[in-house]
């Protein structure tokens with residue numbers, strides 16, 4: 480979809496900001512560019528939509544040299560969102576989002592429905608927001624308008640240069656989640672620039688790590704975390720990469736799907752048996768629909784005469800993790816509640832598995848041993 484072939488950008492003062500970069504961005508993927516400040520991320524991106532010219536090499540957009548594509552067509556094909564948002568302060572939200580469709584000469588009625596659709600897509604109520612001015616919106620809302628504007632003419636390609644960089648961390652996470660949700664629907668081909676490794680890991684299908692105008696490693700987040708190519712990448716992703724990697728694994732990929740469970744109506748002996756047979760310290764208690772009602776631990780099961788007396792009855796949301804959460808979430812839940820085994824539930828609270836501290840340890844250790852087979 481976007482191909483960089485040996486691309487060089489040399490500025491008039493002789494400085495090579497981009498130095499022989501080759502890379503292919505596949506259709507529908509989010510390709511993240513990351514690297515230290517000044518490594519050439521913005522320059523590389525701006526050469527795609529020709530805001531900056533290429534010194535040598537070439538960039539193909541949908542198979543065509545981008546120098547052969549008329550400027551207007553490039554504008555239509557490529558949406559551009561930047562950190563400073565760049566909303567026009569004297570234009571309404573409507574006018575801001577409508578900029579590119581206007582340039583392209585769309586009919587007013589078509590623009591109107593497109594703007595409403597885009598505002599809804601980014602989580603803004605069109606009726607409430609369209610006639611406001613940027614300063615009347617919060618930073619997070621303005622950023623959403625920036626994304627809506629970049630999507631203005633429904634381009635197949637998006638360039639996003641630190642789009643959430645100026646936003647507070649909590650709002651940034653919300654925007655990241657929302658954007659990933661939107662991307663599931665719209666499947667754009669995206670180059671996403673960031674200097675935040677956590678953002679890169681979360682947003683990227685693949686990550687290109689840049690240094691001094693060159694690519695050091697281009698791989699999936701998981702591969703980069705598990706197999707950093709050299710010390711530069713290793714330092715860049717940080718010492719806690721094993722932990723970060725846990726953030727990529729879903730609980731249902733690694734959980735034990737046969738959790739120790741006993742029915743709420745069962746006799747206490749049944750709980751004792753399960754705990755003894757499986758050499759556990761506790762078992763989970765479920766109702767008729769398989770929903771988690773609480774747990775019973777070994778001492779209580781041996782001491783009490785009925786399960787209802789022995790068990791701790793608690794809302795499942797207090798003790799369980801969702802199966803589609805990440806293993807990192809499970810770990811933090813275990814640490815906060817000091818559980819050795821945490822129950823895993825589906826969206827309705829049905830017990831579908833369990834995950835133990837030991838299995839997480841094994842996962843981390845396995846990653847570590849894989850990752851240490853790395854050349855310096």
Ligand SMILES: Nc1ncnc2c1ncn2[C@@H]1O[C@H](COP(=O)(O)OP(=O)(O)O)[C@@H](O)[C@H]1O
Pocket residue numbers: 490491492494495496514515516517518519520521522523
């Ligand atoms: N017009 C210019 N002339 C000379 N050097 C430039 C010019 N524009 C940018 N640079 C340099 O090119 C390098 C890459 O810049 P940039 O692509 O903006 O980096 P990044 O986005 O990765 O922080 C930087 O060292 C910057 O100082």
Ligand SMILES: [Mg+2]
Pocket residue numbers: 520521522
């Ligand atoms: Mg930059």
